[in-house]
Amino acid sequence: MKEQLAKIRTEALAALESVKDAAALDELRVKYLGKKGELTAVLKQMGKLTAEERPAMGALANEVRAAVEAAVDAASEKLAEAALSLKLKAETVDVTIPGKTPQLGHKHPMYMALDEIKDIFVGMGFTVLDGPEIELASYNFDKLNAEEGHPSRDWSDTFYFDEGSRVMLRSQTSPMQVRAMETMELPIRIIAPGRVYRKDEVDATHSPMFHQVEGMVIDKNVTMADLKGTLNLLAEELFGKGTVTRFRPHHFPFTEPSCEMDVQCHKCGGAGCPTCKGEGWIELLGAGMIHPRVLEMSGIDPNEWSGWAFGMGLERTAMRRFKIADLRLIFENDVRFLEQF
Ligand code: PHE
Secondary structure, X not given: OHHHHHHHHHHHHHHHHOOOOHHHHHHHHHHHXXXXXXXXXXXXXXXXXXXXXXXXHHHHHHHHHHXXXXXXXXHHHHHHHHHHHHHHHHOOOOOOOOOXXXXXXXXXXXXXXXHHHHHHHHHOOOEEOOOOOEEEHHHHOHHHOOOOOOHHHOOOOOOEOOOOOOEEEOOOOOHHHHHHHHHOOOOEEEEEEEEEEOOOXXXXXXXXXXXXXXXXXXXXXXXXXXXXXXXXXXXXXXXXXXXXXXXXXXXXXXXXXEEEEEEEOOOOOOOOOHHHOOXXXXXXXXXXXXXXXXXXXXXXXXXXXXXXXXXXXXXHHHHHHHOOOOOHHHHHOOHHHHOOO
């Protein structure tokens, strides 16, 4: 029995010394220490021993068990360490590999221009308003003095939602004049940027959806001189000191008198070139003194109050501001284009 125990110890320790993986280790553990293992089998023979022999043999058996158990633990620790170092090796990060730069978006030049416009007007005490793109024809036309039969009300120009031509995609930001007059305390100074919609084919200067910025002032003793002064300041702030502007008479149903403001072409300085189509000037906005009838319809006494308004094309302004030649570039959102600003 002594020899049997010694043999188990030698064999077990040798086998555990060279064990290769967790499964093999478990097999060895069961083989030597398990309920049906070799050590148990030997201990079962203890009954055959004499009472004198038993304690010494018991002690030896315990010693062997302890040795084998210690060897199992050591082997298990060794395997775990090996697995860890293998894992660490596999997961090594090479910090010298060049990183991948994430593709970030870029602020759109038109919104950069809008931010500048907002800053200029907020600095003069204006409030920035937001309004509905789905608008009532009464706000887009009637309350702006555009009578039934006015050409801009035509189905061929305007996106209506209903047969009765009552609900539409706004064709201008001017309904925001009315919304401001109806809801705000006088005096009023507002700008209202946003999308507008017209049935236009896409080309280098047209799009069925584009952006406008509406501006309006209503106060006492407001005159055309205030309008011109403010818009000249806007042009100089946006396009640089000394920017030359020109006011031409025009017609809008909701202003009287009405005008359009041009800025001198940045490309040719007024001589005429392809950018300004040979004109020397680029049209930027429509404006005028608010028609007394429009004030009256919104409950404002035209004998006490007067005001002016303007509506400028935002795409056009951004094109002039950043010297962009084709309107379509504004809508395509090609990152290579956007990144230039
Ligand atoms: N709403 C006009 C347009 O779209 C522009 C405008 C606004 C003109 C305000 C005068 C006053 O053409």
